[in-house]
Amino acid sequence: MTYEPRVYRHSIRDRDLVSFNVVAKETDLYICAQTNLKRKAARLVLKHRGLLEKYIEQHPGFQTSLEPLPLDGNAPRIVQMMLEAGCRAGVGPMAGVAGAIAELVGKELTPFSSEIIVENGGDIYLKTTRQRRVGIYAGKSPLTGKIGLTINAKDTPLGICTSSGTVGHSLSYGTADAVTVLSESTTLADAAATAIGNSVKQPHDLNQGLELARTISGIKGVIIIIGSNLGLWGQVNLCQMAA
DSSP states (O other): OOOOOOGGGGGGGOTTTTEEEEEEEEEEEEEEEEEEEHHHHHHHHHHHHHHHHHHHHTTTTHHHOSSSSOTTTOOOOOHHHHHHHHHHHTTTGGGGGHHHHHHHHHHHGOOOOSSSSEEEEEEEEEEEEOOOOEEETTTTSTTTTTEEEEEEEOSSSEEEEESSSSSSOOOOOSSEEEEEEEESSSHHHHHHHHHHTTOSSGGGHHHHHHHHHHHTTTTTEEEETTEEEEEEEEOOOOOEOHH
16 A cells, blocks of 8 residues: 555644644544644544444445435434435435544534644534635646635634545546535535536536536535636635645
């Protein structure tokens, strides 16, 4: 296995916050908070991963399904979130796993820090009391490092999740360099980014991807980048990133 440096993480680093990593198996979180909450975050990751892994042992189809599965009111909260997101976006529940872990860890750390950024494989849970900017990493696209999002405090907590057909190891049937989705639910943003990304295989598919975004209840906006082409819909405040 080769190590792929997570070069996009520089785009969410803020000097006013303390940053640290929490790693457990496939989960690799980059967290920014007002104080070092690494021990608390590590316990939360193990708790939610444990609940998810136990559910998968009992329901192996949950991990492999590429189609939405029925809701399960008896399942752990993380599983319910993933099932609901999959149903809304029209994808399998595992499409929302990174966003779900980021969201749950972020929410449960909020009582200890009014500023929380949790990034999990390009999926971000953000709770802030000040305006912040988040860069969009789109691989070899010429737009990488040049544009980002301005996020106002009143619009958080917010999920900002990115799927790519050209960067990373996540399953995608599309070739978009980046599909970034904004939603109050980080889990839904993650699943929706996968669904929209799957629909974008060529630059002329941009409008098709944007139309799909409009049909997914609960998402606030989307940015699609493929090469030098960019499409956006919804409540998206683009900004220029410093070189």
